[in-house]
Amino acid sequence: MHDGSGRIVVQGLTKQFGPVAAVQNLSFTVEPGSVTGFLGPNGAGKTTTLRMLLGLVTPTAGTALINGSPFDRLGNPGRVVGAVLEAQGFHPKRTARNHLRVYAAAIGVPDARADQVLQLVGLGAAGDRKAGEFSLGMKQRLALATALLGDPQILVLDEPANGLDPEGIAWLRSFLQSFARSGRTVLISSHLLAEVEQTVDQVVIISRGQTMFYGPLDNLRAQQQARVLVQPSDAGALVAALREQGVAGIEQLPDGRIAITGVEVQQVADVALKAGVSIYGIEEERADLERLFFQLTSGQYAGQDQYAAQGQFPPGQFPGQFPPGQGQFPGQQQGSGYYAPPPGYQQQGYQQPGYQQQPGYQQPGYQQPGYQQQQQQPNPYAPPGTGQQQPDNPYGQQQGGA
Numbered sequence: 001m002h003d004g005s006g007r008i009v010v011q012g013l014t015k016q017f018g019p020v021a022a023v024q025n026l027s028f029t030v031e032p033g034s035v036t037g038f039l040g041p042n043g044a045g046k047t048t049t050l051r052m053l054l055g056l057v058t059p060t061a062g063t064a065l066i067n068g069s070p071f072d073r074l075g076n077p078g079r080v081v082g083a084v085l086e087a088q089g090f091h092p093k094r095t096a097r098n099h100l101r102v103y104a105a106a107i108g109v110p111d112a113r114a115d116q117v118l119q120l121v122g123l124g125a126a127g128d129r130k131a132g133e134f135s136l137g138m139k140q141r142l143a144l145a146t147a148l149l150g151d152p153q154i155l156v157l158d159e160p161a162n163g164l165d166p167e168g169i170a171w172l173r174s175f176l177q178s179f180a181r182s183g184r185t186v187l188i189s190s191h192l193l194a195e196v197e198q199t200v201d202q203v204v205i206i207s208r209g210q211t212m213f214y215g216p217l218d219n220l221r222a223q224q225q226a227r228v229l230v231q232p233s234d235a236g237a238l239v240a241a242l243r244e245q246g247v248a249g250i251e252q253l254p255d256g257r258i259a260i261t262g263v264e265v266q267q268v269a270d271v272a273l274k275a276g277v278s279i280y281g282i283e284e285e286r287a288d289l290e291r292l293f294f295q296l297t298s299g300q301y302a303g304q305d306q307y308a309a310q311g312q313f314p315p316g317q318f319p320g321q322f323p324p325g326q327g328q329f330p331g332q333q334q335g336s337g338y339y340a341p342p343p344g345y346q347q348q349g350y351q352q353p354g355y356q357q358q359p360g361y362q363q364p365g366y367q368q369p370g371y372q373q374q375q376q377q378p379n380p381y382a383p384p385g386t387g388q389q390q391p392d393n394p395y396g397q398q399q400g401g402a
């Protein structure tokens with residue numbers, strides 16, 4: 001049986017598929033009352049981890065526990081954890097309501113629950129429509145409705161925003177936050193930080209099956225180091241003068257400017273003035289969260305040697321559990337009180353090749369093919385006359401807003 005805590009505890013989780021190390025020594029805890037984002041680029045090992053959590057894949061090593069138990073020892077798991085790994089697999093000819101009734105019977109909940117969960121996910125008016133006619137976003141909602149049938153304490157959703165239009169994403173955000181605020185647990189995966197940034201409280205960022213950061217999103221935000229970008233008349237002289245003052249973290253940019261971290265604009269200007277160096281331009285630049293996320297995960301497709309050479313984290317250095325409430329990077333000294341950016345963050349600069357081209361970064365999930373089509377049709381699940389979808393939300397008051 002389980003302890004009813006609503007906690008997910010992953011400890012030393014590892015999965016090897018032949019030569020592929022899909023997940024390597026992953027450890028994190030998801031607490032009730034929060035939404036945790038499980039983030040990483042394609043192929044990072046997110047789905048494999050969730051599949052191990054849900055008893056669909058056997059770990060090579062380590063444990064993944066829900067309420068203190070492996071999934072297969074939860075008793076009636078549908079009543080404890082609602083999960084969506086893929087918004088597929090609906091019988092195309094079956095109506096949404098009948099689909100839900102089949103699953104309701106399987107986990108022992110009354111038929112009437114089907115209509116309740118349809119309302120919850122904003123599909124109240126689409127219960128008689130066949131699932132095969134649903135758009136991608138509607139399928140996501142139907143999959144979520146299925147996960148909610150057992151009124152679970154924990155939700156585990158793999159890429160739930162995939163296929164949702166902006167309104168749908170805003171609704172999902174509100175729904176998941178309300179669900180969590182009611183004391184329940186939410187774990188959602190995404191390959192785009194921007195897509196879930198406003199939804200999650202805590203993040204687990206993985207790359208190549210390894211933890212790169214684990215902790216509150218606010219702690220990750222606090223890692224965003226500002227740099228001063230300066231265009232001097234004599235770069236060499238300014239760099240020498242800065243070094244004399246003990247300033248480290250100096251980088252020459254390809255455009256001729258110098259980037260300096262850990263200093264104020266005024267400090268750089270004063271040093272330049274003293275050294276007799278003219279300044280043609282100076283500004284403070286703050287790295288955004290998405291760039292930091294990209295920095296953390298950009299080793300994904302590098303070869304092993306190159307990866308290590310870039311000062312990223314070689315396998316096995318992740319120290320395991322972090323103290324509650326503290327976000328840390330693997331390899332970081334605990335208790336130092338100083339949360340440094342990961343090795344390589346400053347040195348690699350902001351000019352990562354491929355950064356601009358990162359697929360989907362600028363318009364995460366908003367250009368799904370199904371979205372355009374759906375816009376041309378009347379909204380099948382809006383209350384009459386409003387044109388707006390207002391599903392019931394029993395978990396809180398935050399409806400439909402963003």
Ligand SMILES: Nc1ncnc2c1ncn2[C@@H]1O[C@H](COP(=O)(O)OP(=O)(O)OP(=O)(O)O)[C@@H](O)[C@H]1O
Pocket residue numbers: 017020021022040041042043044045046047048049191
């Ligand atoms: N059944 C399997 N057999 C062999 N390799 C697998 C299997 N499942 C996953 N992998 C490999 O494990 C690695 C992690 O895959 P996984 O699907 O867990 O990543 P992901 O982070 O969910 O990616 P995406 O965002 O693209 O869904 C990949 O290299 C993948 O090819």
